[in-house]
Amino acid sequence: MAVLRTHPGGKTAHPLLPPAMAEAIRRRAMQTVGFTFLTVATAGAVAILSYASGDPSLNSATDNAPINAFGYPGAVFADLALQTLGFGALVVPLAIAVWGGRIMTTGRLDNPISRLGWLIMATLLASV
DSSP states (O other), X not given: OOOEEEOTTSOEEEESSOHHHHHHHHHHHHHHHHHHHHHHHHHHHHHHHTOXXXXXXXXXXXXXXXXXXXXXXXXXXXXXXXXXXXXXXXXXHHHHHHHHHHHHHHSOOSOHXXXXXXXXXXXXXXXX
């Protein structure tokens, strides 16, 4: 991943960044992606685990303030996830957290399409 400078004549010159610096930036970007995966997974798991049946959501109109840790959006997310998949919905944040940790440590995620397919199958099996 070399960023090249161009001369006015259109010819490319030496890379803009030294290879070590470009690799360090790539590693830091992948760590940021992995951390984002972990953050989203944690938020999803906390929203599901702090579900309360009395919270307002799309099919539950109430004047009560939401008890969910993420307020109304968390209550709606948890309600939809639990009504659709039951506690099998916790498989998704768990898998996303594992993927985020793998991306943070190794800088890549091998076979993401295959992993997504297996996640769908595991979630459906956990929901039965």
